[in-house]
Amino acid sequence: MTPQDATWWKSAVVYQIYPRSFADSNGDGFGDLGGIIERLGYLQALGVDVIWLSPIYPSPQADNGYDVSDYRDIDPLFGTLAEFDVLLAEIHERGMKLVMDLVVNHTSDEHxxxxxxxxxxxxxxxxxxxxxxxxxxxxxxxxxxxxxxxxxxxxxxxxxxxxHLFDRKQPDLNWENPAVRKAMQDIMVWWLDRGVDGFRMDVVNFISKARGLPDAPTIPGHQFVIAVDEFVDGPHVHEYLAETTREVFGSRDGQFITVGEMPGVTPDQARLYTDPARGELNMVFQFEHVSVDQSPANKFEYLGLDLVVLKESLYRWQGALADIGWNSLYWENHDQPRVVSRFGDDDPDYWAASAKALATILHGMRGTPFVYQGEELGMTNYPFSSARDHQDLEAVNYYTSVVELSGDEIAALAGLGAMSRDNARTPMQWGPGHNAGFTSGEPWMPVNPNHTWLNAESQFTAPDSVFAHYQELIRLRHELPILVHGDLTPLMAADPQIWAYSRRAPESAILVIANCGREPRAVDVGAEWIGAGLLLGNLPDTPGALTSTSLQLAGWDARIYAAG
Missing domain, CATH: 3.90.400.10 (Oligo-1,6-glucosidase; Domain 2)
Incomplete structure (x- = not known):
C-alpha cells in the first residue's frame, strides 16, 4: 500500500470495535476510549489496517448509540473529545486508520x-x-x-x-430537504478535518423513501409490514450519495474509505453504488448471506444452515462485482451472532478448527475483509437461558410481541438464542480471570462462561491459535496481490460439505479448500494442482505440497495452496 494508492482499502483488513463491549478502563462496566487505547498493541499485532468504531456520540442509548443526540461530541460513557484525539493520534502513529460509524437515516428524538x-x-x-x-x-x-x-x-x-423505521426514539430524517443533506455533509467534513479516515454509514440506502410513502403489500396476519420495497434504493438515493461524496471528499486526496450498510440491496444495485465512475461509495454491506438460515418473514425463526445455499449467495456477489465495484467480506458484526456457533461448530473439540476454516474461506475471497471484535479468537454465542438474559431492543421488543400475541414462547427463545444481536455484544474475552479482563466492575452484559479457556491471553502467543491463523490470513492478503485482485472461480459448488474455489491471475493460481463438517472427506482436486505448495493450513501436520489429485481432508480441515 503506497501513500498515493487511492484504492488502498482493497488490500486492507478492517477491525470493528463495539466500544461498550471491548475494554473498560475505568471500572464502570462499560467499554470506553481509554480501554481501546490500552489495547492498540493487540490490534497492531493482529495486523489490521483500519479500525471501525461503532457509534460513540452522545446518545440516550435507546439503541446502544445508533440514536444520536449530538454528532460532534463523544458520549461521556466512552470518554471525551480529548481522549478521542489521543486515540486517533495513536492509531495513526501505529500505521492504522480510523473509520467512524455515522448514523445518517435517523437521529435520536432527543437531538x-x-x-x-x-x-x-x-x-x-x-x-x-x-x-x-x-x-x-x-x-x-x-x-x-x-x-x-x-x-x-x-x-x-x-x-x-x-x-421511525426503527425505535420510536429514532425519528427518520427527511433527506429530500437540502438543509438536512448539507447538515450531514458538514458533520462528515468536521470529523475528516479532525483526522478520521472515512465512514461506515448506517442503513444508508434508506435515506430516500418511495414517493408518497405508499402502503406496502399486505401480509396475512400482519397489520404492519416492514416495507423494504418502499424505502430501500429509493428514487433519489444515488443522487444523494453522489452529492455527499462530491461535497465531502471532492477536494481531498482519496485516502479515505466509505462503506454503506444496505439491508435489502441486490447485486445489481451494489454495482451502481460501488462503481468508481459514479462516485458514490467504495463498498456496501449486504445481508443476503447472513439471512440464508432465517425465515424471510421472521429473522428469529431459525431454519438451519444449507451450505450450498450459503455458497451460492456469496458466489453470486463475487461474480456480480467482479468487473465493476467491490465486495465487503464479513461473517460477523454487532448485529450478527457469532459465526462459529452459526455456520461452524462450537463444540470444544471442533471450535478452533471450524473458526479457522470459516476465516480461511472468507479471507480467501475477493473483497475487503472485516473482522469483528472477538471473531479473531473464535468467540461463540452466549448460552442464553431466559428472556431476561436479553438486553437488545430488537430482541426485547420481539419477545414482548410474541407474548402479547400468544405466540410460541419456547420457539421465540430458541430463535433469540441463535440470532439475537446480544450474542455479538457480550464483553471481549481478554483473559481467564474475573470478568474476562474486560472490567474491574460489574459488566453491562454478562461475560460468556467459556472465557476461562477461550480468551486472548491464551491465544496471543500460541502458534496454533485462532488468533495466529487470523494473523497469517491478514499477512497473506498484504503480501499476495492475487488474493486482492485475482479472479475467483467456484469449485464443487453443489457439494454440501466441501467449500472450494480458485483465485487466478495471469501468472499465478491459488486453491482455497475447506471441509465444513466433522466427517473426513476425500476430494479429487484435479491434476493442475499437483505440486502446489501449502500456503496455510488450519490443522497440525498438514502436508506441505500436493502430490496427488486425491486430497484427504479431516473434519473442518481448511487449506490454501499456491500452484507452482
Missing part, C-alpha cells in the same frame, strides 16, 4: 433538530423529519418498524405522526 421539529408545525426544522397526518384515525400507512409495531408515532402536541 436538538428533532426537539425543534416537534415543537411546532411552523418551526423551520419541521421539514427536517417526516411528518404526516393520520389516515382514518390511524397511521399514515402500514409500514412496520424493524423493532416491532408500527413505524409511526403520534405526537400529541402537533397532532401528526412522525416516521
Amino acid at each position: 436538538p433538530w428533532f426537539i425543534e421539529s416537534r415543537s411546532s408545525r411552523h418551526n423551520p426544522k419541521r421539514d427536517w423529519y417526516i411528518w404526516r397526518d393520520s389516515r382514518a384515525a390511524a397511521e399514515p400507512n402500514n409500514w412496520g418498524s424493524f423493532f416491532s409495531g408500527p413505524a409511526w408515532t403520534w405526537d400529541q402536541v402537533t397532532g401528526q405522526y412522525y416516521l
Whole structure:
C-alpha cells in the first residue's frame, strides 16, 4: 500500500470495535476510549489496517448509540473529545486508520433538530423529519418498524405522526430537504478535518423513501409490514450519495474509505453504488448471506444452515462485482451472532478448527475483509437461558410481541438464542480471570462462561491459535496481490460439505479448500494442482505440497495452496 494508492482499502483488513463491549478502563462496566487505547498493541499485532468504531456520540442509548443526540461530541460513557484525539493520534502513529460509524437515516428524538421539529408545525426544522397526518384515525400507512409495531408515532402536541423505521426514539430524517443533506455533509467534513479516515454509514440506502410513502403489500396476519420495497434504493438515493461524496471528499486526496450498510440491496444495485465512475461509495454491506438460515418473514425463526445455499449467495456477489465495484467480506458484526456457533461448530473439540476454516474461506475471497471484535479468537454465542438474559431492543421488543400475541414462547427463545444481536455484544474475552479482563466492575452484559479457556491471553502467543491463523490470513492478503485482485472461480459448488474455489491471475493460481463438517472427506482436486505448495493450513501436520489429485481432508480441515 503506497501513500498515493487511492484504492488502498482493497488490500486492507478492517477491525470493528463495539466500544461498550471491548475494554473498560475505568471500572464502570462499560467499554470506553481509554480501554481501546490500552489495547492498540493487540490490534497492531493482529495486523489490521483500519479500525471501525461503532457509534460513540452522545446518545440516550435507546439503541446502544445508533440514536444520536449530538454528532460532534463523544458520549461521556466512552470518554471525551480529548481522549478521542489521543486515540486517533495513536492509531495513526501505529500505521492504522480510523473509520467512524455515522448514523445518517435517523437521529435520536432527543437531538436538538428533532426537539425543534416537534415543537411546532411552523418551526423551520419541521421539514427536517417526516411528518404526516393520520389516515382514518390511524397511521399514515402500514409500514412496520424493524423493532416491532408500527413505524409511526403520534405526537400529541402537533397532532401528526412522525416516521421511525426503527425505535420510536429514532425519528427518520427527511433527506429530500437540502438543509438536512448539507447538515450531514458538514458533520462528515468536521470529523475528516479532525483526522478520521472515512465512514461506515448506517442503513444508508434508506435515506430516500418511495414517493408518497405508499402502503406496502399486505401480509396475512400482519397489520404492519416492514416495507423494504418502499424505502430501500429509493428514487433519489444515488443522487444523494453522489452529492455527499462530491461535497465531502471532492477536494481531498482519496485516502479515505466509505462503506454503506444496505439491508435489502441486490447485486445489481451494489454495482451502481460501488462503481468508481459514479462516485458514490467504495463498498456496501449486504445481508443476503447472513439471512440464508432465517425465515424471510421472521429473522428469529431459525431454519438451519444449507451450505450450498450459503455458497451460492456469496458466489453470486463475487461474480456480480467482479468487473465493476467491490465486495465487503464479513461473517460477523454487532448485529450478527457469532459465526462459529452459526455456520461452524462450537463444540470444544471442533471450535478452533471450524473458526479457522470459516476465516480461511472468507479471507480467501475477493473483497475487503472485516473482522469483528472477538471473531479473531473464535468467540461463540452466549448460552442464553431466559428472556431476561436479553438486553437488545430488537430482541426485547420481539419477545414482548410474541407474548402479547400468544405466540410460541419456547420457539421465540430458541430463535433469540441463535440470532439475537446480544450474542455479538457480550464483553471481549481478554483473559481467564474475573470478568474476562474486560472490567474491574460489574459488566453491562454478562461475560460468556467459556472465557476461562477461550480468551486472548491464551491465544496471543500460541502458534496454533485462532488468533495466529487470523494473523497469517491478514499477512497473506498484504503480501499476495492475487488474493486482492485475482479472479475467483467456484469449485464443487453443489457439494454440501466441501467449500472450494480458485483465485487466478495471469501468472499465478491459488486453491482455497475447506471441509465444513466433522466427517473426513476425500476430494479429487484435479491434476493442475499437483505440486502446489501449502500456503496455510488450519490443522497440525498438514502436508506441505500436493502430490496427488486425491486430497484427504479431516473434519473442518481448511487449506490454501499456491500452484507452482
